[in-house]
Amino acid sequence: MTTALWGALMALTEGARYLAEHGGPNIIMVAIACVMFYLAIAKGVEPLLLLPIAFGCLLVNLPLSEMMSPEGTLRTLYNMGIANELFPLLIFVGIGSMTDFTPLLANPKLLLFGAAGQVGIFLTLLLALALGFSQSEAVSVAAIGACDGPTVIYVSNLFAERDQIPKAMVGALAVAAYSYMALVPVIQPPIMRLLTTRKEREVKMPSPKGKVSKAALIAFPIVVVVITGIIAPKGLPLMGMIMLGNFIKVSGVVPRLASAAENEIANVSTLFLGLAIGGTMAGPQFLTRETLMVFGLGFVAITTDTVGGVLLGKVWYWLSGGKVNPLVGAAGISAFPMAARIVQVEGQRWNKHNFLLMHAMAANTGGQIGSVMAAAIMLSILKGLGIL
Amino acid sequence: MDNTTFGLTLAIVGMGGTLLTLALMALLLRVLTAILPPEDSKEETK
Numbered sequence: 001m002t003t004a005l006w007g008a009l010m011a012l013t014e015g016a017r018y019l020a021e022h023g024g025p026n027i028i029m030v031a032i033a034c035v036m037f038y039l040a041i042a043k044g045v046e047p048l049l050l051l052p053i054a055f056g057c058l059l060v061n062l063p064l065s066e067m068m069s070p071e072g073t074l075r076t077l078y079n080m081g082i083a084n085e086l087f088p089l090l091i092f093v094g095i096g097s098m099t100d101f102t103p104l105l106a107n108p109k110l111l112l113f114g115a116a117g118q119v120g121i122f123l124t125l126l127l128a129l130a131l132g133f134s135q136s137e138a139v140s141v142a143a144i145g146a147c148d149g150p151t152v153i154y155v156s157n158l159f160a161e162r163d164q165i166p167k168a169m170v171g172a173l174a175v176a177a178y179s180y181m182a183l184v185p186v187i188q189p190p191i192m193r194l195l196t197t198r199k200e201r202e203v204k205m206p207s208p209k210g211k212v213s214k215a216a217l218i219a220f221p222i223v224v225v226v227i228t229g230i231i232a233p234k235g236l237p238l239m240g241m242i243m244l245g246n247f248i249k250v251s252g253v254v255p256r257l258a259s260a261a262e263n264e265i266a267n268v269s270t271l272f273l274g275l276a277i278g279g280t281m282a283g284p285q286f287l288t289r290e291t292l293m294v295f296g297l298g299f300v301a302i303t304t305d306t307v308g309g310v311l312l313g314k315v316w317y318w319l320s321g322g323k324v325n326p327l328v329g330a331a332g333i334s335a336f337p338m339a340a341r342i343v344q345v346e347g348q349r350w351n352k353h354n355f356l357l358m359h360a361m362a363a364n365t366g367g368q369i370g371s372v373m374a375a376a377i378m379l380s381i382l383k384g385l386g387i388l
Numbered sequence: 389m390d391n392t393t394f395g396l397t398l399a400i401v402g403m404g405g406t407l408l409t410l411a412l413m414a415l416l417l418r419v420l421t422a423i424l425p426p427e428d429s430k431e432e433t434k
Contacts, residue, residue: 104417105417105420105421106421108413108414108415108417108418108421109414109418111410111411111413111414111417112407112410112411112414114410115403115406115407115410115411116407118403118406119403121402122398122399122402122403123399125395125398125399126395126396126399129391129392129394129395130391130395135389135391135394138391138395139398211426211428212421212426213421213424213425213426213427215424216420216421216424216425219420219424220417220420223413223416223417223420224413227409227412227413227416231405231409232405232409366410369410369413370406370410373406373409373410373413374402374403374406377401377402377405377406377409378398378402381397381398381401381402381405382398385389385394385397
């Protein structure tokens with residue numbers, strides 16, 4: 001009887017003993033989860049994603065947690081939708097359904113800003129390789145430059161499932177990507193001011209025509225998918241899903257599906273994706289030198305994206321004889337519609353009569369397409385090189 | 389493949405490919421909006 005009682009008591013204190021003996025990394029991760037809770041709840045930093053990620057992180061770091069064991073709940077979610085890349089793709093259906101490409105179709109040349117806003121991907125890739133990351137790790141880290149959480153998770157997980165990068169790295173990359181996306185309003189304005197003159201920032205751009213036919217809006221996702229399929233078929237799941245969501249919406253004949261894509265599908269996928277990603281953040285695997293480097297390189301990626309966009313804006317300003325405001329280039333990243341709003345605010349800061357929003361929205365939706373296209377092209381090249 | 393060759397190949401072909409594909413897409417979108425103009429602009433031209 002005494003032995004049974006002692007055994008029962010020991011079982012109840014096993015977690016506390018584990019924490020005392022080996023729980024240092026787990027305690028740090030629980031503290032990190034609490035910081036994420038604070039940022040999401042008190043500061044409103046990407047709460048949709050950060051909240052479930054933080055909760056997953058908390059669950060997996062409690063002592064002797066079995067949430068990520070082979071039969072654990074978070075492992076089941078991970079296998080259901082991260083291991084096979086399903087959840088990021090379902091989120092893309094929602095994003096496509098929520099995005100209005102009318103400003104881009106009204107001014108298609110602004111799509112080029114979406115290319116310049118991807119410079120960070122490739123510069124970060126070179127930097128990561130120089131810092132000693134493996135080729136697969138460098139590509140995964142570079143994907144942060146896409147400024148697009150689902151793309152980062154999709155790309156990095158392709159490598160994680162082939163054991164070419166540690167699975168814990170997917171969690172670090174996702175958190176870094178979403179954190180920096182949330183910090184875009186802090187990161188971008190100083191770069192925009194640093195790289196442009198007052199005269200350039202004051203350039204007033206005329207309002208775009210704005211009108212686009214419904215037929216053109218319906219044809220748009222089909223054209224984009226066909227081009228992606230021909231040039232970069234490896235990225236077709238990414239572009240295909242974002243365009244599917246948009247097609248459902250602009251077709252106008254399936255409002256229930258459009259509503260489901262925007263709400264139920266996007267919300268449920270976001271919750272499950274966040275929890276499963278948080279589940280990969282177990283302290284002993286997460287707290288490494290590489291994780292810190294991932295955060296450093298993520299900052300470089302987002303910064304150089306903005307630099308690339310603004311520099312193209314300056315070239316365009318020069319080529320157009322001063323008719324294009326270079327600030328618009330900063331919106332060529334995928335953080336939508338945050339980057340467009342920043343351009344509008346910065347533009348009005350220097351010229352109160354300036355309304356850059358529609359131009360910036362066009363560049364910003366171009367950035368969304370550009371980020372997915374850059375990832376698609378990168379994956380197709382990697383397949384060609386025999387790495388994927 | 390060594391890291392330098394890998395990185396430069398991916399950076400040059402990747403960035404170049406992205407830029408060219410988006411330029412092609414912009415061109416096609418311009419054609420698309422020209423052949424499928426808004427209804428009111430069709431009426432204006434009648």
